[in-house]
Amino acid sequence: MTPPPxxxxxxxxxAQALVAKPAQLPSHVPADALDLLRAARVGGTFWLASDPWTxxxxxxxxxxxxxxxxxxxxxxxGIPVTVLSxxxxxxxxxxxxxxxxxxxxxxxxxxxxDPFTGNPSSFAATIDLLAQWKREIATNRAIVAASGMAWxxxxxIRRFLWVPERRLHITRSASRALRIARQHNGDVAVWPSxxxxxxxxEAKAQHTSIVRVEDGFVRSVGLGSNLVPPSSVVVDTxxxxxxxxxxxxxxxxxxxxxxxxxxxxxxxxxxETIVAAGISKYAAxxxxxxxxxxxxxxxxxxxxxxxxxxxVLAGGGGLTSNLELLRRVRAMEPDAEIWxxxxxxxxxxxxxxxxxxxxxxxxxxxxxxxxxxxxLLDVVDAVHVLTSLTGFEALMRHREVTCHGTPxxxxxxxTRDLAPVPDRRGRTLSLxxxxxxxxxxxxxxxxxxxxLPCPPEVLVSRMASAQAxxxxxxxxxxxxxxxxxxxxxx
Numbered sequence: 001m002t003p004p005p006x007x008x009x010x011x012x013x014x015a016q017a018l019v020a021k022p023a024q025l026p027s028h029v030p031a032d033a034l035d036l037l038r039a040a041r042v043g044g045t046f047w048l049a050s051d052p053w054t055x056x057x058x059x060x061x062x063x064x065x066x067x068x069x070x071x072x073x074x075x076x077x078g079i080p081v082t083v084l085s086x087x088x089x090x091x092x093x094x095x096x097x098x099x100x101x102x103x104x105x106x107x108x109x110x111x112x113x114d115p116f117t118g119n120p121s122s123f124a125a126t127i128d129l130l131a132q133w134k135r136e137i138a139t140n141r142a143i144v145a146a147s148g149m150a151w152x153x154x155x156x157i158r159r160f161l162w163v164p165e166r167r168l169h170i171t172r173s174a175s176r177a178l179r180i181a182r183q184h185n186g187d188v189a190v191w192p193s194x195x196x197x198x199x200x201x202e203a204k205a206q207h208t209s210i211v212r213v214e215d216g217f218v219r220s221v222g223l224g225s226n227l228v229p230p231s232s233v234v235v236d237t238x239x240x241x242x243x244x245x246x247x248x249x250x251x252x253x254x255x256x257x258x259x260x261x262x263x264x265x266x267x268x269x270x271x272e273t274i275v276a277a278g279i280s281k282y283a284a285x286x287x288x289x290x291x292x293x294x295x296x297x298x299x300x301x302x303x304x305x306x307x308x309x310x311x312v313l314a315g316g317g318g319l320t321s322n323l324e325l326l327r328r329v330r331a332m333e334p335d336a337e338i339w340x341x342x343x344x345x346x347x348x349x350x351x352x353x354x355x356x357x358x359x360x361x362x363x364x365x366x367x368x369x370x371x372x373x374x375x376l377l378d379v380v381d382a383v384h385v386l387t388s389l390t391g392f393e394a395l396m397r398h399r400e401v402t403c404h405g406t407p408x409x410x411x412x413x414x415t416r417d418l419a420p421v422p423d424r425r426g427r428t429l430s431l432x433x434x435x436x437x438x439x440x441x442x443x444x445x446x447x448x449x450x451x452l453p454c455p456p457e458v459l460v461s462r463m464a465s466a467q468a469x470x471x472x473x474x475x476x477x478x479x480x481x482x483x484x485x486x487x488x489x490x
Contacts, residue, residue, distance in 0.1 A: 003088050005110055006072055006103075007126060010047035010133055014159060014451035017115040019126050026108045029123050033107060034100060036123075037076050042130035044069035047137050047164055053077075066090040072106075075099040116447050116458050129455065136444060136453060137163060139235060143211055144186030145169040147177035148194025156229045157213065159451060160444055161189060174199045181208045189213045192240050193310055212240045216443035217389060218279065218459060231459055232445045241408040241442070242311035242387065244422050250408055254437045255427050267436035270456060271396050277464035278374040280393050288371025290379060297337040301380040302329050302364065303373070303390040304343045307353035315387040316405040317419040323355045323363075325404060329384040330363040332402075340364035341376065341390075391415065392438065395431060409434060 002022075009017035030036070037043055041053040052070055056062060062074045066087025074081040075089075075096065083090040083099070088106055090099050107123070114121040115129075140161045146168055149157050154170050161168050171177045174196070177188045187209040190199070195210060203210050216232025239246040293299050304322040305312050312320050319325060326340055340360045345351040347369065357367050368376065377383070377393060382400035385391040387407040394401050395414055403410040403417050411421030413428035429437075439456050447454040448462050 003067055006043045006069060006089070006106060007110065007112075007130065009115060009130070010137065010164060012159075012162065012452055017450075017452050018113050018118075019115055019121070019129065020110040020112050023109055023111040027111055027123070029104055029108045033104060033123060034076050036127045040127050040131035040134070042127060042134055043076070044073060046130070046134055049141065049165060066092075071099070072103050075103050115452060116450055116454055132455065133453060136160075136235075139237070142187045142209070143168070143189045144184040145171060145177040145180040146189040146213070147171050147174045148191035149213075150191075153229050156231075156446060157189075157233075159446055159453070160213070160233050160235070175202070178202055178206065178208060182206050187211050187237075189235070192242075209237065212236045214240055214242075216445070217392065217438060218274070218443075218445075218456065218463070231448050232443050232456075234443050243314040244406040245314065247424060248408075250437065250442045251422075251424055253441050254412060254429060254434065255424060257433075257437060257441065259430075259433045259436055263436050263440070264430065264432040267432040267440060270439060270460065271432065271435045273457070273460055273464070275374075275397055277460065278372060278378075279460060279463050280373040280377075280390075288375070290371075290375060291339075291366055291368065293379065294337050297335065298333070298382065299380045300329065300333055300336045300338050301341060301376055301383045301390070301394075302326055302338060303341045303383065303385060303388045304346065304353060304355065305386055305388050306343055306345055306351040308351070311387040311407070312405070315407055315419075319386060319404060322353050323359055325384070325386055326355070326360060326363045328404060332384075336382075337366075338364045339366045339368045339376070339380065341368050341373075392434075396435065398431075409438065 005020040007020045009019050044052045046053060053073055056070050056073045056079055057077055059079065062070055062079055062081040063084065064071050064081065065085045066083050066089055068087070069089060071081055071083055071087070071089040078096070080096070081090070081099065083092050083094060086092065090102060094102065112121040112123055112126045113119070114125075140163045143161055146157060146161065147170070149170055157170065158168055169177070169180050171180070174190065174194065177190075181188045188203065189211045190213070192212045192214050195212065200210065214234050214236070215230045216234055218232050234241065234250070236249045238252060239248040241248045241250040302325065307320045307322060326338070329338060340355075342355065343351070343353055346353045360367050373390060373393060377390070377397050377399060380399065382402065383391055383394045384402045384404065385407065387405040391401045391403060391407055392409045395409060401415045403415050404419060406417070406419045406421055409415060410417045410419070411425035412434055414431060414434060443456070445454050445456050445459045446452070447458050
């Protein structure tokens with residue numbers, strides 16, 4: 001029986017992920033292949049709680065047969081090993097150097113495969129992907145229960161928080177989630193809008209950590225209010241990015257990461273792809289005619305927000321009114337041409353924050369609706385925001401951004417900040433360092449085609465090529481009817 005390749009994917013329940021297969025001709029393996037493996041600690045059944053890398057590292061000398069993957073791990077880690085019988089990972093009486101050469105030959109006997117497309121991949125890209133999966137599973141392992149997740153998000157949440165040995169308990173009751181956490185000595189994942197002071201108090205009393213799970217920044221092919229499940233989330237163990245009152249994992253990443261050139265170059269390429277494809281939080285919006293602008297005046301976009309959105313309440317510094325934000329922008333920019341963009345969730349009748357057009361036009365030159373956000377950002381000179389993600393999307397397009405609140409991208413030297421910024425953000429970042437933290441290091445992504453956890457480039461590619469679809473599309477017409485009813489009869 002042929003043993004499985006040393007490099008292989010975890011057994012995700014939604015789809016088999018093929019990352020390597022036997023090669024007809026030797027593949028290229030980089031000279032630093034073993035260094036890459038040593039740093040990533042992937043290979044064998046790395047996804048299990050009984051991680052073989054940890055087990056081998058804790059021994060001073062390994063004795064095993066050559067068909068035991070621990071022989072390969074010991075050779076990579078430099079642990080002395082005695083091989084009892086010949087096998088794919090070693091032969092008896094081999095020196096440490098001979099064992100490493102044997103392993104390199106075994107790695108060269110594989111073709112590396114992109115599990116999302118089936119196309120050829122490289123050894124280094126395969127290691128990066130396996131390392132990403134290992135990091136996510138390691139974080140997930142501490143989470144034993146979840147609460148506050150809407151029914152239409154739960155399937156995706158299980159994929160984002162998957163651990164091979166168990167099924168995640170998702171409950172409607174936060175108290176029950178806490179009981180499960182207490183029984184299993186683990187953490188509870190909660191949607192931030194469902195985190196109450198009582199929950200925090202009870203969790204603290206029983207020494208349970210609360211992990212917040214929230215929509216990511218490149219989210220889906222439609223609005224969450226239309227029951228479109230997220231293809232991206234953030235899993236924050238410290239706080240949440242939109243609340244400047246407390247530290248978050250994103251803030252920690254941005255303040256402490258030493259951004260390597262390879263990472264910022266990757267971020268630059270990702271940013272350029274997103275901009276070229278016209279992608280914003282809800283994928284690439286449909287084309288819509290834009291009104292003419294006055295070329296002699298500075299053009300400013302003011303995007304409205306949901307007025308009771310948690311990012312507004314937490315980061316708005318007490319300002320929640322879209323109309324008041326618009327008034328302040330006009331006072332600051334008396335000679336500018338101002339376009340006001342209503343929030344689509346509000347226009348759909350699902351959320352709070354509507355501003356009658358007549359009131360908006362007391363301060364704005366135009367009210368612009370329809371189409372995606374990206375085409376608007378391509379034509380304006382600047383944006384004024386409270387905490388809207390539009391400000392970050394504008395930065396990616398090199399637009400001038402003024403923050404009236406304290407969004408996650410404020411305080412890093414790239415925006416004009418009118419509200420107080422935490423001292424924790426006392427660092428100047430380049431645009432692509434910010435992009436690397438916000439879009440690569442912090443969120444998680446699911447490939448909408450295979451359902452597998454993926455890098456951001458895969459989701460962006462699917463969105464750009466219209467391969468990202470909503471599996472709950474049957475619900476959308478019902479949600480539209482509900483929004484119309486609420487808008488007309490509340």
